[in-house]
Amino acid sequence: MLNTLLTYLSYPFVRYALIVGVLIALCSSLLGVTLVLKRFSFIGDGLSHVAFGAMAIAAVLNMTNRMLIVLPITVVCAVLLLRTGQNSKIKGDAAIAMISVGALAFGYLLMSMFSTSANLSGDVCGALFGSTSILTLTKTEVWLCLILSAAVLLLFTLFYHRIFDVTFDENFSRAAGTHVEAANLMIAVITAVIIVLAMNLVGSLLISALIIFPALSAMRIFRSFLSVTLCAAVVSVTCAFLGIIISILAGTPVGSTVVAVDVAAFALCALIGDMRYKI
Amino acid sequence: MPQIICENASLGYEGRPIVKDLNFTVNAGDYLCILGENGSGKSTLMKTILNLTPPLAGSIRMEGLKPTEIGYLPQQTQVQRDFPASVQEIVRSGFQGRCGLRPFYTREEKALADRNLERIGMEGFAKRSYRELSGGQQQRVLLARALCATQKCLLLDEPVSGLDPKATAQMYEIISGLHREGITVIMISHDLSAALDDATHVLHIGERIFFGTREEYLHSGVGFQPRKED
Ligand SMILES: Nc1ncnc2c1ncn2[C@@H]1O[C@H](COP(=O)(O)OP(=O)(O)OP(=O)(O)O)[C@@H](O)[C@H]1O
Ligand SMILES: [Mg+2]
Numbered sequence: 001m002l003n004t005l006l007t008y009l010s011y012p013f014v015r016y017a018l019i020v021g022v023l024i025a026l027c028s029s030l031l032g033v034t035l036v037l038k039r040f041s042f043i044g045d046g047l048s049h050v051a052f053g054a055m056a057i058a059a060v061l062n063m064t065n066r067m068l069i070v071l072p073i074t075v076v077c078a079v080l081l082l083r084t085g086q087n088s089k090i091k092g093d094a095a096i097a098m099i100s101v102g103a104l105a106f107g108y109l110l111m112s113m114f115s116t117s118a119n120l121s122g123d124v125c126g127a128l129f130g131s132t133s134i135l136t137l138t139k140t141e142v143w144l145c146l147i148l149s150a151a152v153l154l155l156f157t158l159f160y161h162r163i164f165d166v167t168f169d170e171n172f173s174r175a176a177g178t179h180v181e182a183a184n185l186m187i188a189v190i191t192a193v194i195i196v197l198a199m200n201l202v203g204s205l206l207i208s209a210l211i212i213f214p215a216l217s218a219m220r221i222f223r224s225f226l227s228v229t230l231c232a233a234v235v236s237v238t239c240a241f242l243g244i245i246i247s248i249l250a251g252t253p254v255g256s257t258v259v260a261v262d263v264a265a266f267a268l269c270a271l272i273g274d275m276r277y278k279i
Numbered sequence: 280m281p282q283i284i285c286e287n288a289s290l291g292y293e294g295r296p297i298v299k300d301l302n303f304t305v306n307a308g309d310y311l312c313i314l315g316e317n318g319s320g321k322s323t324l325m326k327t328i329l330n331l332t333p334p335l336a337g338s339i340r341m342e343g344l345k346p347t348e349i350g351y352l353p354q355q356t357q358v359q360r361d362f363p364a365s366v367q368e369i370v371r372s373g374f375q376g377r378c379g380l381r382p383f384y385t386r387e388e389k390a391l392a393d394r395n396l397e398r399i400g401m402e403g404f405a406k407r408s409y410r411e412l413s414g415g416q417q418q419r420v421l422l423a424r425a426l427c428a429t430q431k432c433l434l435l436d437e438p439v440s441g442l443d444p445k446a447t448a449q450m451y452e453i454i455s456g457l458h459r460e461g462i463t464v465i466m467i468s469h470d471l472s473a474a475l476d477d478a479t480h481v482l483h484i485g486e487r488i489f490f491g492t493r494e495e496y497l498h499s500g501v502g503f504q505p506r507k508e509d
Pocket of ligand 2: 321322323354436
């Protein structure tokens with residue numbers, strides 16, 4: 001088994017997949033803590049459907065680099081969703097449900113009408129549940145992913161305290177002169193970037209899992225923001241790494257394997273948390 | 280020396296005034312107690328002072344006091360019950376206003392945060408989880424956060440709501456201690472007699488608006504009368 005693993009690791013595409021998978025897991029878990037606590041998880045969910053719709057458009061246009069169209073559309077929708085979500089006069093959750101389900105239907109419609117591919121249901125399934133595309137990454141895609149993750153990590157470190165502040169108490173932040181709207185906007189845009197990146201790994205239906213599970217796992221064990229953030233990052237990276245390796249060895253779909261490992265990790269953390277507070 | 284000057288201000292939301300023609304001045308070192316019934320606009324006044332809502336007319340301006348130099352204790356802090364945060368993290372977040380674009384807290388700020396925890400009698404709680412504290416302890420932590428935001432002026436919106444009599448007395452004790460250290464205090468309270476023991480000035484808003492010193496208020500007959508002092 002170890003030998004098979006080493007053989008696989010000697011292939012560049014496996015190494016690329018591991019690098020990209022680990023980076024995506026890292027970024028999504030960092031933001032995940034904030035998204036869960038701000039009750040923004042719905043934005044992540046809505047955006048993943050939008051990203052699917054955008055992907056369909058890119059597929060129909062036969063673009064070689066799909067990111068070029070998926071990324072801007074998702075970012076714009078992130079901003080729109082944030083606006084409607086905060087505007088208490090419009091029913092925020094209904095608007096989001098409309099956009100996300102609409103994007104899903106529209107995407108599938110586009111693909112079935114115009115797709116030139118012989119394997120339509122395979123394409124759709126891939127976009128929804130993560131395809132093998134993580135194993136067929138080109139060097140450009142790997143670089144793009146590296147750069148975007150580096151940007152996300154940098155922003156997160158620089159604004160770590162701000163993110164904590166607006167997550168904990170928006171009113172106080174506003175009184176202290178923090179631009180809460182700007183901070184929320186930044187969080188939404190970063191979320192959009194992560195979701196587009198994560199589409200490659202787990203597909204659009206499973207992205208929420210990647211964002212939410214590590215944060216929830218960490219919150220079962222730890223009680224301070226910093227330790228929860230760090231723990232979520234460690235849990236998420238470990239799960240992504242294990243998930244990809246298992247999927248390669250066992251020949252299972254990458255995305256669902258990673259998510260399954262995340263679920264197992266959550267169960268483990270819940271157990272540890274329970275024991276820790278009983279003693 | 281005047282710190283906050285309110286001239287002919289009308290307060291309200293979306294063009295509908297709640298309080299009209301408000302005039303008062305807060306000098307450095309004053310302890311102003313704001314009284315009034317539920318819904319009379321006390322919190323609105325505080326939000327207007329903080330620039331969170333604009334005045335409908337007139338002006339509220341500050342002298343020698345930047346907006347980021349005010350420590351604010353909101354009436355309700357809607358913190359989710361499951362929010363993971365240590366006392367230390369929350370107290371330090373009081374510095375955010377003066378951080379600007381600097382990403383990390385300085386050593387002086389961290390030391391000051393620890394000192395503020397001592398001032399409110401919560402030393403030793405720095406590493407504790409906020410959500411596992413009692414309501415009174417949580418309120419004190421938020422006061423320490425407000426203290427990190429200011430050396431000059433505290434705005435407290437019902438700091439004792441939900442506290443038992445003992446914790447309430449302690450809270451008032453802490454606040455008047457801070458006032459004796461030279462900090463301007465503006466506090467909203469329903470607890471008339473206790474608040475009036477310490478305050479230097481009173482602003483009563485509602486049907487009749489009253490502003491004056493504590494002594495003037497006690498003889499004016501505005502609002503509910505506290506126990507008579509002979
Ligand atoms: N964001 C808002 N938009 C519109 N109206 C508001 C808003 N916040 C408060 N009000 C209204 O303004 C009035 C004054 O509210 P405010 O919160 O200032 O009262 P308060 O004096 O602090 O009362 P309490 O003693 O209950 O805290 C109320 O009638 C309330 O309905
Ligand atoms: Mg109020």
